[in-house]
Amino acid sequence: MTSQPIVSVRGARRRYGSFEAVRGVDLDVHRGELVALLGTNGAGKTSLVELVEGLAPADGGEVRVLGHDPYRERRRIVGSLGIMLQSAGFSGDLTVAETARTWAGTLTRPRAVDEVLRAVDMAHRADVRVASLSGGEKRRLDLALATMGDPEVLFLDEPTTGLDPESRRATWRLVQGMLAAGTTVLLTTHYLEEAEQLADRIAILQGGRIVRSGTVADIVAAEPARLECVVRGRDGGALAPAVADLPVLAGVVGAPDIDHTGRLRLRTTALQDDLYTLLQWADARQLRLDDLDARSASLEQAFLAMDGAGTRAVDDTSEVAA
Numbered sequence: 001m002t003s004q005p006i007v008s009v010r011g012a013r014r015r016y017g018s019f020e021a022v023r024g025v026d027l028d029v030h031r032g033e034l035v036a037l038l039g040t041n042g043a044g045k046t047s048l049v050e051l052v053e054g055l056a057p058a059d060g061g062e063v064r065v066l067g068h069d070p071y072r073e074r075r076r077i078v079g080s081l082g083i084m085l086q087s088a089g090f091s092g093d094l095t096v097a098e099t100a101r102t103w104a105g106t107l108t109r110p111r112a113v114d115e116v117l118r119a120v121d122m123a124h125r126a127d128v129r130v131a132s133l134s135g136g137e138k139r140r141l142d143l144a145l146a147t148m149g150d151p152e153v154l155f156l157d158e159p160t161t162g163l164d165p166e167s168r169r170a171t172w173r174l175v176q177g178m179l180a181a182g183t184t185v186l187l188t189t190h191y192l193e194e195a196e197q198l199a200d201r202i203a204i205l206q207g208g209r210i211v212r213s214g215t216v217a218d219i220v221a222a223e224p225a226r227l228e229c230v231v232r233g234r235d236g237g238a239l240a241p242a243v244a245d246l247p248v249l250a251g252v253v254g255a256p257d258i259d260h261t262g263r264l265r266l267r268t269t270a271l272q273d274d275l276y277t278l279l280q281w282a283d284a285r286q287l288r289l290d291d292l293d294a295r296s297a298s299l300e301q302a303f304l305a306m307d308g309a310g311t312r313a314v315d316d317t318s319e320v321a322a
């Protein structure tokens with residue numbers, strides 16, 4: 001892309017006392033693009049996003065949104081921004097509709113309150129006090145307010161945390177609609193499926209630095225694919241060939257694993273070639289490869305391999321898959 005990025009971050013730093021939470025980050029988000037920031041708890045996502053939102057000044061480097069410093073020139077761009085923070089500070093005493101009308105009063109060209117509440121499936125809760133909403137409903141109200149001004153740039157900090165799978169997908173559709181209309185979005189999320197669904201590009205933060213960025217395909221390409229099957233003889237009985245009996249598989253990472261039931265598991269950087277070799281080998285020996293499962297790495301596997309810290313990284317992906 002050659003156009004000026006809508007969000008441009010160069011060498012950004014942010015400190016809390018002597019602790020540096022953002023350590024020299026470069027990041028661009030172009031018009032109509034969604035970039036997802038991923039990272040474990042404490043990686044620095046919110047600290048970075050707050051710089052871009054203009055909620056805090058950078059302690060080093062340069063941050064530009066729509067060509068302006070979002071902290072020092074906030075007034076010039078604030079009308080073009082939609083911000084959904086991790087937790088919004090609504091008054092619990094107001095109803096949903098009153099909250100939305102109050103918010104609309106702060107915007108230059110707000111969309112109609114009814115329309116915005118319908119878009120997040122909250123119209124039926126218009127007369128309910130905010131204090132009585134569920135966590136997921138509060139998230140949907142946050143999203144309604146963030147999108148009410150038809151922002152040019154939308155910042156979404158963990159927008160679907162606490163939402164059930166159906167509401168999460170409804171949120172994705174809403175964001176996709178805004179992207180199609182040209183909105184530029186910077187998203188932080190712990191849900192890797194969300195990043196896979198929505199992001200044009202992903203940036204993975206670790207210890208305040210971006211350690212990997214690119215499309216999902218770029219990121220998973222660096223991780224070996226997996227191949228698994230059960231080796232059986234012609235009569236259907238499981239065979240457990242010795243590893244030495246297997247053909248030479250050029251891309252295999254580490255040693256293939258075969259257990260006593262004939263189940264073969266391996267990881268390879270050359271899935272197509274190694275699968276072809278294995279099928280030819282089985283054919284020549286009149287073997288069957290049952291339960292054959294060959295697949296590229298998922299974003300989750302790539303993320304966990306990168307993080308090296310196991311489950312801390314993706315606390316809730318199973319919930320998304322439900």
Ligand SMILES: Nc1ncnc2c1ncn2[C@@H]1O[C@H](COP(=O)(O)OP(=O)(O)OP(=O)(O)O)[C@@H](O)[C@H]1O
Nearest residue numbers: 016017019021039040041042043044045046047048
């Ligand atoms: N106000 C603060 N004062 C001191 N340290 C802070 C402050 N806010 C954040 N930190 C520290 O900065 C680091 C980055 O925090 P940040 O909230 O940006 O991470 P995050 O990636 O958004 O995490 P999460 O996924 O849990 O929201 C953490 O070590 C955190 O403890």
